[in-house]
Amino acid sequence: MSILISKDTTFIIQGITGREAVNMTRECLDYGSKIVGGVTPGRAGREIYGVPVYDTVQAITSKTRVDGSIVCVPPAFTRDAVFEALAGGIQIIVIVTERIPRFEVAQMVEMAKAKGARIIGPNCLGVLSPDEAKLGGLGGRAVDAKKAFTKGPIGVMSRSGGMTTEMCNTLTAAGLGQSTAVSIGGDAIIGSTYADLMPLFEADQETKAIVIYCEPGGRMEAELAAYVVEKNSRLPIVAFMAGRFMDEMPGMRFGHAGTIVEGKADTTADKIEGIEAAGISVAERIEDIPGLVKQRLGMS
Amino acid sequence: MRFYEFESKKLFGMKGIPLPSGSRVAKSAAEAKEIAASIGGPVVLKSQVLSGGRMKAGGVLFADTPDEAVAAAEKILALEINGHAPVGVLVEGRAPIDQEYYVGVTWDGFARQPVMIFSDMGGIDIEEVAEKHPEHIAKRNFSTLAPFSEFMAKELVAAVGVSGGELNKLTQITTRLARTFIEHGLTLAEINPLARLADGTFVCLDGHVDMEDEARDGQKALLAKLEIDPQEKRQARPPTKFEQDGVVVDSADHRGVAGNVVEFDGDLGLVIGAGGGSLTLFDAVRKHGGRPANYCEIGGNPSVSKACNLTKLILSKPGVKKIAVMMNVVSNTRVDIVARGVVKGCVELGFDPAEKIAIFRIPGSWEGDGFQILEHYGVEYCDRSVSMFEAAGRAVAKMKDA
Amino acid sequence: MAALFIDVEVDANIAKDADIAAKLVEVCPVNIFAKTNGDLQIVEDNLDECVLCELCLNAAPAGKVKVKKLYGPKQVLVRKD
Numbered sequence: 131m132s133i134l135i136s137k138d139t140t141f142i143i144q145g146i147t148g149r150e151a152v153n154m155t156r157e158c159l160d161y162g163s164k165i166v167g168g169v170t171p172g173r174a175g176r177e178i179y180g181v182p183v184y185d186t187v188q189a190i191t192s193k194t195r196v197d198g199s200i201v202c203v204p205p206a207f208t209r210d211a212v213f214e215a216l217a218g219g220i221q222i223i224v225i226v227t228e229r230i231p232r233f234e235v236a237q238m239v240e241m242a243k244a245k246g247a248r249i250i251g252p253n254c255l256g257v258l259s260p261d262e263a264k265l266g267g268l269g270g271r272a273v274d275a276k277k278a279f280t281k282g283p284i285g286v287m288s289r290s291g292g293m294t295t296e297m298c299n300t301l302t303a304a305g306l307g308q309s310t311a312v313s314i315g316g317d318a319i320i321g322s323t324y325a326d327l328m329p330l331f332e333a334d335q336e337t338k339a340i341v342i343y344c345e346p347g348g349r350m351e352a353e354l355a356a357y358v359v360e361k362n363s364r365l366p367i368v369a370f371m372a373g374r375f376m377d378e379m380p381g382m383r384f385g386h387a388g389t390i391v392e393g394k395a396d397t398t399a400d401k402i403e404g405i406e407a408a409g410i411s412v413a414e415r416i417e418d419i420p421g422l423v424k425q426r427l428g429m430s
Numbered sequence: 431m432r433f434y435e436f437e438s439k440k441l442f443g444m445k446g447i448p449l450p451s452g453s454r455v456a457k458s459a460a461e462a463k464e465i466a467a468s469i470g471g472p473v474v475l476k477s478q479v480l481s482g483g484r485m486k487a488g489g490v491l492f493a494d495t496p497d498e499a500v501a502a503a504e505k506i507l508a509l510e511i512n513g514h515a516p517v518g519v520l521v522e523g524r525a526p527i528d529q530e531y532y533v534g535v536t537w538d539g540f541a542r543q544p545v546m547i548f549s550d551m552g553g554i555d556i557e558e559v560a561e562k563h564p565e566h567i568a569k570r571n572f573s574t575l576a577p578f579s580e581f582m583a584k585e586l587v588a589a590v591g592v593s594g595g596e597l598n599k600l601t602q603i604t605t606r607l608a609r610t611f612i613e614h615g616l617t618l619a620e621i622n623p624l625a626r627l628a629d630g631t632f633v634c635l636d637g638h639v640d641m642e643d644e645a646r647d648g649q650k651a652l653l654a655k656l657e658i659d660p661q662e663k664r665q666a667r668p669p670t671k672f673e674q675d676g677v678v679v680d681s682a683d684h685r686g687v688a689g690n691v692v693e694f695d696g697d698l699g700l701v702i703g704a705g706g707g708s709l710t711l712f713d714a715v716r717k718h719g720g721r722p723a724n725y726c727e728i729g730g731n732p733s734v735s736k737a738c739n740l741t742k743l744i745l746s747k748p749g750v751k752k753i754a755v756m757m758n759v760v761s762n763t764r765v766d767i768v769a770r771g772v773v774k775g776c777v778e779l780g781f782d783p784a785e786k787i788a789i790f791r792i793p794g795s796w797e798g799d800g801f802q803i804l805e806h807y808g809v810e811y812c813d814r815s816v817s818m819f820e821a822a823g824r825a826v827a828k829m830k831d832a
Numbered sequence: 833m834a835a836l837f838i839d840v841e842v843d844a845n846i847a848k849d850a851d852i853a854a855k856l857v858e859v860c861p862v863n864i865f866a867k868t869n870g871d872l873q874i875v876e877d878n879l880d881e882c883v884l885c886e887l888c889l890n891a892a893p894a895g896k897v898k899v900k901k902l903y904g905p906k907q908v909l910v911r912k913d
Contacts, residue, residue: 231645232537232617233612236542240543244575270796271795290707296818318617349539372713373713384709385706387643387644415714764883770837799884799903
């Protein structure tokens with residue numbers, strides 16, 4: 131099984147005629163995803179690799195079921211695009227765009243909550259369920275994505291899109307496939323945090339363990355630790371913590387928008403202490419992850 | 431981007447938040463004297479640096495006469511605090527204080543909404559109040575969709591037991607602060623302390639404002655009014671020439687990112703990415719005992735010319751012997767495009783790519799073409815079977831003979 | 833500096849066809865084609881930016897546009913049908 135998406139998920143791409151979106155359309159189609167349309171205002175009637183382009187989301191939702199949307203428009207237009215998708219009743223919205231002002235992100239998240247919809251991102255590469263579908267750029271071309279991602283029992287969540295693929299590739303090489311991999315996004319405010327997605331993985335009987343990628347800054351890891359303790363989660367978790375050098379450099383922004391050490395709670399040292407106390411295993415190197423997972427699953 | 435105190439106060443003043451009498455920034459001692467004379471009474475002079483611990487360092491002085499103000503301003507302007515030279519000295523009237531409060535607005539990462547924080551114990555670190563006197567602090571989230579309404583601020587202030595005329599005055603100030611936060615893309619708007627003077631009026635004694643980089647495009651008018659250069663980064667330390675050149679490379683075209691170049695003093699140039707991969711690789715290089723010459727982030731599929739210019743920038747940095755080109759398994763960034771960029775950068779500077787590139791470890795999208803390019807130029811590369819950590823180790827090992 | 837990695841060849845007769853020329857200019861995402869004074873030009877500075885999308889091959893009759901990789905074994909991208 132998988133979470134969030136499956137073979138049958140129908141979705142659209144907002145901003146489909148842009149350079150990166152064109153690429154992504156081809157990748158998703160090749161992977162077997164069902165793209166039922168694209169939206170770029172003023173470009174109705176065109177086709178991108180056979181996917182019809184429309185001016186509005188409504189033009190698609192009025193005639194066919196649309197489960198998800200990938201929003202791939204410039205930052206200044208993203209909020210409007212997300213509101214349009216939500217107004218169209220779309221349930222899963224993957225926001226690829228980065229550099230969106232935080233207030234606008236919060237508005238989108240709040241609107242999605244009111245509509246009972248889910249946002250993944252912003253500043254993410256989307257969701258991939260091996261052998262099912264991919265919504266977003268995760269894994270790149272279908273042929274490449276199939277090398278890195280294989281079906282299996284590990285749920286993967288990562289603040290870094292690139293590291294999602296890197297970790298899945300390492301898991302795959304060790305014979306550990308993935309149920310679903312989610313690039314949750316690198317901004318300070320995102321639609322779905324580790325703790326938000328945990329209940330979905332809990333409910334998915336195929337998922338046996340979780341692997342996450344963490345960074346300095348924010349409270350997402352603390353939120354996950356609190357969740358794990360409070361809900362007594364059945365899923366063992368292995369975490370990789372990047373950016374240890376940043377502990378010595380407070381106030382400097384590295385990596386993603388949300389990655390900065392402003393106080394003690396932002397440091398990798400403090401975060402590692404917090405998640406270890408909640409029973410989460412921390413890997414020193416990416417290549418140590420599979421061993422720790424197998425150990426936690428009693429496989430070796 | 432953190433604002434200087436005088437900029438924060440200028441912004442607050444524009445929004446109707448009361449400031450100490452005559453509050454103005456002086457660039458020279460003579461100017462400070464003029465401001466003190468126009469205030470015509472006891473003044474406080476405060477060093478304008480983006481660093482904490484001003485009081486302790488001697489960056490805050492009092493003066494009763496304009497002549498005393500000159501002496502104080504001279505001292506302050508000559509004083510570096512934690513390596514930061516002041517950009518000026520803020521001069522403002524000093525009056526007896528009855529009580530100090532705290533009011534702030536920031537982001538609540540758990541609720542994913544802004545949060546207002548109020549305390550009737552101002553002037554000290556708010557974290558400390560939260561820990562030791564939780565009954566003296568109140569917090570309240572507010573919606574980003576519903577219009578902000580004054581009652582939200584009133585509920586907050588009333589929650590710590592403030593009533594009477596003070597409640598109304600504090601509600602008004604808190605409302606103005608919250609609206610400033612919303613309107614200008616701030617990540618922090620804080621008044622600490624907010625003082626009630628002996629005459630019953632309130633003034634903002636010290637203010638902190640942080641604006642996120644993402645909001646700056648939409649805030650050009652405000653930044654111009656505050657005379658803040660749109661290019662100013664205000665990281666924890668001023669940017670170096672090398673870092674400024676990095677910004678130029680990244681902004682040359684909109685295709686992808688080759689940015690956040692940060693200077694270090696080592697000999698191994700790093701062309702690394704993306705956001706998370708760079709953090710992981712920088713840690714790995716250091717773990718192996720390597721000495722990075724820089725940090726950077728490539729991602730989002732930069733153009734060949736961008737990767738090329740970044741390579742040239744790093745290779746031209748004095749002391750750089752080789753570069754390591756490394757990323758996580760890439761999805762949207764293309765291996766062949768980055769390979770073309772770094773090879774071209776070497777060639778255009780007259781270097782042999784095989785000699786200058788210590789290792790190329792970017793597997794993933796279009797790796798077939800990428801590896802063909804590297805083979806053609808004799809560059810050592812590795813595929814996904816070699817971990818990021820291992821690749822960093824190979825680059826560091828090569829530096830021993832460089 | 834001359835392009836190191838990519839060369840593009842357009843059949844001389846095709847280059848004179850205004851419609852096809854316009855289409856080539858439109859489809860190329862990295863502006864390798866330009867029209868100056870009605871003539872189709874190859875923009876040398878942009879050749880190395882080619883993303884191998886093959887949209888130009890599809891915009892012209894089969895075999896009339898060739899994209900050559902200048903690295904590795906001799907490789908020419910050309911539409912056959």
